Amino acid sequence: MAAKRITKQEKERITKILSLLDEHYTTEYKCYLDHETPWQLLIATILSAQCTDARVNMVTKDLYKKYRSLEDFAAADLKELEQDIHSTGFYHNKAKNIIECAKTLVTEYGGIVPSDIDALTKLAGVGRKTANVIRGNVYHEPSIVVDTHVKRISGKLGFTKEEDPVKIEFELMKILPKDHWILYNLQIIAHGRSICTARNPKCRECFLFNLCRWEGKNDE
């Protein structure tokens, strides 16, 4: 794999951005989705598609009291589970996927969430983003999670011009140091929620203002 050629100035800009992110946000590998076990994080992440993590945490709080194991989810009644997760949206697909995913984990993986990217993405409702969340937060394997915030903000920062999440993932792997791969996602989510929001980003309050390449900066 040919290394992406980056100018010295660009490398310094990236280093400054990462160090400012470290300064303002967490440097812990602490996930924003509440969970006690790997399989709980997997289900929470499936539920998090197009839904705020605050909402997911409200739902999982009761969900994990009712369904105490993967076996419970595997044996769950579809309509009942749909009601249990209703407020997260996409509840038909999510409920169906969670049950199928739980069944596969119980019957084929002995109830253990795999760390292999291919094994993970074969599970129902688990795509590349969810798989990388598990790899990073459960197994601490360096991985780049490209969610809506990483996609939006990486583009604005000038880290990538790609639109496809997989291409963005590989671009970021080339320019970000490996020890920041997991952290980058967590910090960008925090930044994306507080300052670099999708609508009306608060560029004036942004500590990355002078390092950002976005041409639509609102700076009066």
Add this chain to the structure above:
DNA sequence: CTCCCGATAT
């Protein structure tokens, strides 16, 4: 590319 979909902020 389209569909899935409720809750919330603007």
Add this chain to the structure above:
DNA sequence: ATATCAGGAG
């Protein structure tokens, strides 16, 4: 009223 939220599958 509408855009957006830790996306994934057909």
